[in-house]
Amino acid sequence: MARYTGPKTKISRIFGEPILGNGKWLGKNSNPPGQHGEKRKRKTLGEYALQLREKQKAKYTYGVLEKQFRKTYEEANRRKGVTGENLIKLLESRLDNTVFRLGLAPSRPAARQLVSHKHIEVNGEVVNIPSYLLKPGDVITLKESSKNRSSITSNVKGKNPKFTWLDFNESTFTGTFITYPEREMVPENIREQLIVELYNK
Template identity: 50%
Template sequence: MARYTGPSCKLCRREGVKLYLKGDRCYSEKCAIARRAYAPGQHGQNRKKLTNYGLQLREKQKARRIYGILESQFRKYYEEADRQKGITGENLLRLLELRLDNAVFRLGFANSRTEARQLVRHSHFTVNGKKVNIPSYELRVGDVIAVTEKSRSSEKFKALSEVASNVPKWLSVDKDKMEGQVVALPQREDIDIPVNETLIVELYSK
């Protein structure tokens, strides 16, 4: 499956905000935004003021890069969100949050969404007792996400189980059992990503 394989820090610099794509590195002095807070490239420091379309495009790109998905996938999420009842922008973020790889990251079982995606692809997790290796798997209220029995003994997951994580209200986690559960649908106030979803809706509505 196609995916971005270039430098993650360049994406943060291009958007001008931390997207937290590199886990612990994003919180250290090595963070690219902290050292070079301007867009990459020869003319990165001479960017002109963005048009309305430019602002809308940047918000869409920012959301795409945070969740690590391609344009075709993102458009499908938007179309599904548009068909649902309620506010389209909030529906879109809710669908993205309910991806399995995002939930694994939110539960503290991975240091970044990129790492969570890799762990899911390598079959380290079960959903309701069944192995799932599809990062885009859509979770529902009541679903239980757990580290497989075989993977629980690895040093990777032992170390993660000892680290406190800030789990959002729509999830619950039991670090001793290495499992979490979707207890409610994520609401906008629970989603702490630096994205203005209204601009994304405006872009796709044209």
Template identity: 45%
Template sequence: KRGEYNMARYTGPKNRLARREGMDLGLKTIGSHAHAELLKRLAILPGQHGVKGRRKTSGYGIQLREKQKVKRIYGTLERQFRKIFEQAKKWKGNTGEKLVEFLESRLDNAIYRMNLAPTRTMARQLVSHRHVFVNGLVVNIPSYRIKTNDVITMTSKALEIPAVKKLLEEKSPQLPAWIERKGPVAKIVRMPERSDVQEDINEQLIVEFYSR
């Protein structure tokens, strides 16, 4: 459909993506009306025949769907995703686990995990619009890979955005073990590990997909 892709990035209804994968991809703000409506219809495939349910999928189809799901969770394009996978292959150890760890190490994901953006989409916009500092320098590349001891902050203008202010007011935000945060200032105390990721991801299916 027209208007659904902007510079190769999907800009259509986000509920359609979540319903296609059959799970909450973190694309809607938790607690919002839109998120509640998504949860009601999550089991229904998008399109006029969605109510009939999901057909039996082949092994290849299952692998493809897992790849698409993880791409959509982290908001990456196919070329970006494949590049990260190829980088993960070069490391010793489990390729799938390293793939997830590299995805977690993206700056936009770090902003989301810091609980300073309600979705990764908004976190990506904050980075792209030059609202994020890493070690005192503006970084406007969402895929920038964070490092241990990086200090991440945001502009005063970004901190006045209602969605960001609301998150900052939370008394005990749930943060992963690799992030320490005081107010709007966060520090990367170690690199993220596969065990830190709570989303339902089967990275081995992605390895099998690219190994065909």
């Protein structure tokens, strides 16, 4: 299973945002990584650098490596509508991301682990593929045997009310992917148009 296993705080410092979860160190040391921090770096980034930076931010945020991200973009480009918005919708419909959004796991990496360890069912069938793309109406739930494991249920926080494209029943640990979210509903600070421009070069 391909995934990023490098330093998380370093990545957050590169972008100045807690994109990999815990941002507690950003307040103490928010300078970019490296011996000289920002001192030896260009103050203004060029057009290509900005586009590449935005793509890297999206990849790290959703835990997707380059090859898979490219495939997701190509699928977004094939679909009707605005390519950038389609890209965000596809990333949001990933199973690991949805498990995280439902509050079944405290972070996307933790959600990915829940899925890959076969604790999650989709429409009554165990699915252990984190990149599995959900469709409107799909029902996501903890496997019955997993509901009795305190190590899993103790981390369940429940869905944030602002994620209106999802429904969640805390008593049964069951969620429903109601529809693809509109771009303004997704809180991630990603400028998807720059990603589109990068791939269209």
